[in-house]
Amino acid sequence: DAGVIQSPRHEVTEMGQEVTLRCKPISGHNSLFWYRQTMMRGLELLIYFNNNVPIDDSGMPEDRFSAKMPNASFSTLKIQPSEPRDSAVYFCASSLLAGAYEQYFGPGTRLTVT
Amino acid sequence: AQSVAQPEDQVNVAEGNPLTVKCTYSVSGNPYLFWYVQYPNRGLQFLLKYITGDNLVKGSYGFEAEFNKSQTSFHLKKPSALVSDSALYFCAVTLSPDSGGGADGLTFGKGTHLIIQP
Numbered sequence: 001d002a003g004v005i006q007s008p009r010h011e012v013t014e015m016g017q018e019v020t021l022r023c024k025p026i027s028g029h030n031s032l033f034w035y036r037q038t039m040m041r042g043l044e045l046l047i048y049f050n051n052n053v054p055i056d057d058s059g060m061p062e063d064r065f066s067a068k069m070p071n072a073s074f075s076t077l078k079i080q081p082s083e084p085r086d087s088a089v090y091f092c093a094s095s096l097l098a099g100a101y102e103q104y105f106g107p108g109t110r111l112t113v114t
Numbered sequence: 115a116q117s118v119a120q121p122e123d124q125v126n127v128a129e130g131n132p133l134t135v136k137c138t139y140s141v142s143g144n145p146y147l148f149w150y151v152q153y154p155n156r157g158l159q160f161l162l163k164y165i166t167g168d169n170l171v172k173g174s175y176g177f178e179a180e181f182n183k184s185q186t187s188f189h190l191k192k193p194s195a196l197v198s199d200s201a202l203y204f205c206a207v208t209l210s211p212d213s214g215g216g217a218d219g220l221t222f223g224k225g226t227h228l229i230i231q232p
Contacts, residue, residue, distance in 0.1 A: 004157070033219055042222070042223075042224040042225060043158075043204065043222045043224075043225070045219045045220070045221070045222075048219045055218075055219075056218070056219060091157055091158070093157075093158075098208075098218055098219055100146055100163075100165055100210075100211070102148060102160040102163055103158075103160070103220065104160070105150075105157030105158040105159070106157050107156060107157050108156075108157055
């Protein structure tokens with residue numbers, strides 16, 4: 001298995017632009033998670049899905065952030081408009097199910113907003 | 115609400131010595147506990163987990179962790195450190211199904227930098 005796949009690996013964009021991050025979870029996994037990692041705030045859970053349905057989006061910072069999971073093999077995290085404070089590494093992870101099962105993380109997308 | 119505390123930002127250990135990375139947790143019921151490791155410019159990798167049963171859990175790369183319910187702790191240990199163990203370590207918690215959880219995400223601690231000196 002290829003593991004969790006994220007694209008792009010690096011993204012540099014200007015303030016105000018729309019950014020879309022993509023994730024392909026491990027085949028057969030039913031839960032998908034989006035995290036953000038910064039030096040100041042550490043690792044934060046933004047949103048997670050069970051069976052393609054958003055369960056908890058309380059970690060999404062504000063309305064500029066949105067996430068979708070149209071099918072079991074694809075998810076997007078969109079920021080519109082982007083701001084410099086959104087600069088971070090964004091990780092996608094998947095697991096068989098949320099809870100007892102370990103999560104497998106992708107390599108992350110390093111986002112820089114200038 | 116659940117939380118995880120990793121009281122040490124950094125732990126320094128000489129190669130060959132035993133290491134301990136501390137973690138305490140807070141949940142309103144029985145916990146499921148996890149340790150992950152992150153190498154530079156990589157995603158997190160699963161090391162081990164406590165679900166139920168034996169309080170001493172063994173995981174990858176010779177690591178183990180001991181669940182202590184009375185102290186609400188889940189410290190990560192290794193008998194003999196290697197330079198290659200140097201990385202960022204995260205403890206995480208979620209609520210067990212028998213306490214009303216089971217379909218939730220993980221709450222991570224802020225991480226501890228482990229530095230193994232040759």
